[in-house]
Amino acid sequence: MHGLDRETEVLVVGFGPVGATIANLLGRYGVRTLAIDTATEIFPQPRAIALDNEALRILQAAGLPEGAFETIAIPEVRYRSPYVGELARLQTGGCLDGHPKLVTFYQPELESELRSRAVEYPSVTVALGVELVDFVEEADGVRARLRHRDGAEHIVHARYLIGADGSKSRVRKALDVGFDGRTYAEDWLIVDAKLGSSSLDHIEFRCDPRRPAPHMPAPGGRQRWEFMLLTGESAEQMERPEKVRELLLPWGSPDDMEVERTAVYRFHARTVARFQKGRVFLAGDAAHITPPFAGQGLVAGLRDALNLCWKLAWVLGGLAAPGILETYDQERRPHAKAMIDLARLAGRVIMPTSRAQALATGVLLRALRLIPAARSYLEDLKMKPQNQFDHGLFVERRRRLARGRLARPKTGLIRGGMFPQAWIQRGNDGCWSDDALGDGLTLVGFGVDPQEHLGQAAAEWRAAGGTCIQLCHRGQRLHRGEGDHVWEDISGAFVPGIAPVGWAVVVRPDRTILHDGPVAEAARLVGETLALLGAEDAYSGRSDETGPGATAASASAATEAHR
Ligand SMILES: Cc1cc2nc3c(=O)[nH]c(=O)nc-3n(C[C@H](O)[C@H](O)[C@H](O)COP(=O)(O)OP(=O)(O)OC[C@H]3O[C@@H](n4cnc5c(N)ncnc54)[C@H](O)[C@@H]3O)c2cc1C
Incomplete structure (x- = not known):
């Protein structure tokens, strides 16, 4: 070596x-x-x-x-029961934070x-x-x-x-x-095959106790099937080409499918x-x-x-x-x-274990679909746990605002939750907002330049690998010659989408919201952010040479200084 x-x-x-x-x-x-x-x-x-x-x-x-790797956007995930028909249809079409909600790859x-x-x-x-x-x-x-x-x-x-x-x-x-946790008792056979042509565009789960089987399209003309093994079936038996052909028959002629691989897995939680x-x-x-x-x-x-x-x-x-x-x-x-x-x-x-269980689950899900709120909870992906922390590296909100401080307006910002992503523009240049945020800590001002409110904290913020950007609402009249940190929010996702003009938010490099408040209090937001990072000692003696937008460079330069 x-x-x-x-x-x-x-x-x-x-x-x-x-x-x-x-x-x-x-x-x-x-x-x-x-x-x-x-x-x-x-x-x-x-x-x-x-x-x-x-x-x-x-x-x-x-x-x-x-486009760095091929994907197929999946508009729906369907669950079907052989006894009661369609159980659920998850809506996975469209975009969230700049990306398709679900793809295969x-x-x-x-x-x-x-x-x-x-x-x-x-x-x-x-x-x-x-x-x-x-x-x-x-x-x-x-x-x-x-x-x-x-x-x-x-x-x-x-x-x-x-x-x-x-x-x-x-x-x-x-x-x-x-x-x-647990290891499941069942094994599953995974079959990946290439098909000449297919109109399959969604993921389908066949919730059949006799043989549960998810099936989905993948890039390169591929499709995947997962077949649960039944009691008494062995991996060796199931991987035999003739058995695989038999399993694939309901989906077309196996002669038109090129099986790329088969493998048996046991799942764990x-x-x-x-x-x-x-x-x-x-x-x-x-x-x-x-x-x-x-x-x-x-x-x-x-x-x-x-x-x-x-x-x-x-x-x-x-x-x-x-x-x-x-x-x-x-x-x-x-x-x-x-x-x-x-x-x-x-x-x-x-994978219901019996016909009775499949029927009971099916009837329950069908009934839930009749209640609009329950249906939306299930099918609009509201069941999916939000990537939002109860405790961690963010300034937890105090229950009562300090006397004299501005009352908190309604915002869509949740500290410890994710900052959204949307398309933004500057002149003829457009980009996804994460790319404008860069790799460092970012102080974002909604409709107002947060830099103007930082005062002496600006140097400390830069030294901490922090940058500032301003997100303006569509068509906001900007001063001539505004800096390259000012961006127009094309879709309105940010202003007034999640915060009113005059608000500011500190976003971590992993796009988690660390702090927020009135932009007029930007220096306080930055001070509290740095205190949370335990930065007081860390910055003493550092120069403020790192410029806006150069956070990665600042991090590595600081790494050098630290060695
Ligand atoms: C059938 C199936 C379907 C799945 N479908 C999905 C899906 O649709 N979506 C999804 O998000 N996830 C899915 N997963 C899960 C996903 O595949 C795994 O979570 C993921 O591949 C794990 O990546 P990893 O890098 O953590 O581990 P691994 O891919 O296992 O990589 C670990 C690496 O560590 C190396 N290594 C091990 N020990 C040492 C050592 N001592 N020294 C040096 N190197 C070592 C190994 O060689 C290996 O390259 C699926 C899993 C299975 C089995």
């Missing part, structure tokens, strides 16, 4: 889709990163097939432009894209065919023993270690943080007791695994990646106190668990 440094800031164990996303994000933030994987090649068989708008937004944050293509981009970052090193053997935590970092497939060993010292090493995670076992122990973090399947019925396994891992990476970058850059890292577990674990619970609930509908 010649050429590998003995020191790094973050060691990422596992270069699957979650590890590769982490490497890209850390690369963007300028963090010195070593990513390793036992395997030398991408796992060729796709497991994940569906991603939601949040996942696509995270991949956008990780630097993947639209081809996992190896996404992974290949993530890998090739990660190695482009000067601060990222990737070593394949290298496994983590063991590690010990020390006062200032983690000392890890790595072994190349040729037997050569290498010791690396990292300030932090992330275990993104999948469901059998060695990192998790070493941390001894449990992996509680498990989470660790803690996502962090000392300087070691778990992300992706290493921390949580879910049955795929809600299509949220990888999505949850991507949420982990975005939540954790900027915090590590800020701490390593001396821009925040190490204590903020504890909010990773606080914020991510409850949400990952809620998604698993949703998948388990969906599993009960999809």
